[in-house]
Amino acid sequence: MSPRRLTRSEWWVGASLFIGYVMILVWTSSDLAMSRDESFYAQAAEYYGRWLAKLFSDPSFALTQASIDDAWRYNWEHPAWMKLMFAWSWLAHETLGLFSSASLAIRFPGMVTAGLLLWLIFAWGTVVLGARGALFASLAFATMPRVFYHAHLAAFDVAIAFLVTLTAYTYWRSLTDRRWAPLVGLAFGLALATKHNSWMLPAIFAIHYAWVRAQDARHARSLRPSMWWLPAMLGLGPIVFFATWPWVWFDSWNRIGAYVRFHLQHVHYTYEYFGVSYFEPPLPVSVPFVMTLFTVPITVVALAIIGLASRRRELAPNWRPGPDGSQDTRVEVLWLGCLLAPLVAIALPSTPIFGGTKHWITAYPFLALWSGRGLISLIGNTGNLANALPGLRRVVFFCLCLAPGVTQAAHSHPFGLSHYGPVAGGTPGAADLGMNRQFWGFTTGSLASWLTERLPQGGSVWTGDTTWGAWKMMQADGLLPDNIVPARSMAQADLILVHHEAHFREVDYQAWVSSGSPQPVHVLTYDGVPIISVYENP
């Protein structure tokens, strides 16, 4: 039995979520300076964009190995799909002036994927949970503070969350309608071409499919679910991956091998967790779970737990048959797998230390869907009014459950990576506990006006964790004047920036020696917690 189709009004709600979220992201983007990784991808977008332009003007030259290597060698460690999107958007800005700034142009495709993900969560949720639960799930995801931060960026994290969710959705549809199988392959290919989080999808689907088959056998169902998703993923997926990444068109095996090795043997990003700076694995197994509790609105987490509890019989290991047929259970087991797999992968002791919550962000659309399930188990939906609250109370309850996320997301901006929820005691509580304060150096954007005021005649700044590319982008965006330049040497800079992370204390002490004093001339704070100290050389 195929899932029901969305009604026209449901399509409009989904489209409104998409448009509304993208508009909010565009509106608030200028508050955020480019992060470290974004600055590399922005540079890549410019290189790739020039190659794309060459592809149209002189295709025979553009397709030579020399030309491809010249353009695509930069940032070879990440596949190309999103960077191609950034490049197209940057080209559109350069030629048509579509955006107010270059950084917004480069970020726009990432914002679009965030909007599309809300739409997808709503659409999938609607056919499984009904519109009310789906709307809650979509908004709950949108207002997770760290999701809200990452949704702004020219990076891969929200994009891979969208493509993982899309691949899971198309896989689920393909079980009952084999016409969806090519779309599974296409979505998986784009996921492969975006980030390596996608590598775990075949395993999740294989386990899920084995369970579906076992269930069908137990109930003696004659109609077997389609298996066309598997050849589509294995066939079409790699083709899309290959076709969208010119770097691997030459010396393919070596370059793909280098890409895979880069991530399997990834350098470890130092991560502070409960007062300990972890320089090498293993991170404690609890990291993704505790960080989820600390950074996702706890109301959403609690609703997801209620959602899971409400379906505990169907999800129990013996997988007893539910009275409502197989469809809901099938999708919920899939949602559970997609929720747990990224968390477990990061929790494994053998996993490199990647750092922040973004590395398991692919779990959060499914966490949101489970919270939608939890919500409707408490307020009921249109198909099951037995436990439904009366109309107004239902609306109030819905809004009350959403309000913590909305207020936290608003308050977290533009310090999204420093924000912690009330379970951690907020950002000051997290500082007491010794949790990671920030990374990527983007908080320098919040200092731009102070720096401009401090150096009215211009000067030089040792930029700490902020890359020179991010600095240049701030200047291009008009946040900083051109005469305030990054300094190569800490000692020769007028001002020294120290981004507060535990393992950056070394840099703090270097600044003491350079300036001859332990006294910063300014400290940028968020909720009273130091984010950046600024020192002045004599």
Added chain:
Amino acid sequence: MAEAISKSAVVRWARLAIVAIALFELISPWVITTSVPTEAGWREATAFVRSNFEPGDRIAATPQWISPLVRAELGDLLTLRTASEDDLPGASRLWEVSTRGSSSSAAKPAVEAQFGGIQVRRWPLSTDELVFDFVEYVADAEVTWVDGEHSHPCAWRDAPPAGGGLGRGPMAPPGRFVCDRRKPWLWVGATVMADLDLLPRRCVWQHPAGTDPVRTRFEQVPLGDTLVVEGALDYNNDRREGRSPVLLRVFIDGHLAGELRHRDRTGWTRVEVDTSRFSGSTREVWFETTTPDPAARTFCWSASARNHRGQR
């Protein structure tokens, strides 16, 4: 029927729980943000410390993460030594500026005041009497680097500070002894190093060059009853295992008086040398660093001549 009633009750309780959680989440950020000390609170608290500050006082911040805020307000009352971690030799009183109800001591303070979410406390101290701080007087020392049969003097240079950046180790200070220009790490001078616990240590960088010593010699040093010697590698190297130990040997009037052997992952290490027989006299003291393999032996030491007193 009974199951339906029971299920309905569970749902009601679950709704109540969710309402309670949501209200907690809505109210607690307001509580958190309103408890953040105000600028006026900082001004008043630091004005109070400043107006009562006396030479020999030390200032501490707790919790540790407010240290940048305290240093921004009161940093002019601190030196690189007093801002660094030590056992407060020579200090007569300790000021503590704290937030969030935190305190480093359960002892009753002599002075306690509250300024808009900031607590100021002061305790009298009875720490060791500081007779001579070798780190602060390293510029007056003579540094030599022994290379086989030859002993090379290391020349004092006034040069811009050098280094800086994550994983780069301590900053080379503006004044330092330079032993070999071909070996940019072979210098001796007072800097601030992050130890294995990432705490700041005011110390003399004296990277060993091998089995032949790098030597820092002080003449006419007034001694007390104890010589406290501490040292470690910079955290970047101390947290890794498998490299050579570093030996710091202390000589008084040419005789070996004590030694500190540092192995990886042992952090900031302390030895005390009994100098009671020299107490009140001036002596020649030198410090030698050696190691079987000098690769990544980013060693830094501090030493002070003291007279013992009771601790706080």
